[in-house]
Amino acid sequence: MREHPRDPRAAVIEERIASRPQGSWFTDPDPLKAEGDVRAVIDAARAQGAMPVLVTYAVHHRDCSGHSTGDLTAYHDWIEGFARGI
Known part of the structure; x- marks a missing residue:
């Protein structure tokens, strides 16, 4: 999309992608960022x-x-941050 913003198919492609449910993946190991x-x-x-x-x-x-x-202590801190976000 970004590379070809004038492509006449862009709106249809974008709508079809946006209409599909997606999970949000959390990969950053920083507990505060998570x-x-x-x-x-x-x-x-x-x-x-x-x-x-x-x-x-x-x-x-x-x-x-x-x-x-990674170490278990770092993971514990990360998952605690994740849980606080919820």
Whole structure:
């Protein structure tokens, strides 16, 4: 869309994408950022009378290949921030 704003199909494509429910993914490991971002999504959903779908992706050891390392204390702080946002 941004690359081709004059494309005559842009409005139809945008409407079709926007009409599909999407979850909000939270990947930033900063607890304060998670809290603020979650709160913003919750507030926006409330204003629209909608139910938000929140995806907690910054999960400690979420994969088997070791790419998502981290310590449990940091995860605890993050999930606490996430919960405060709700």
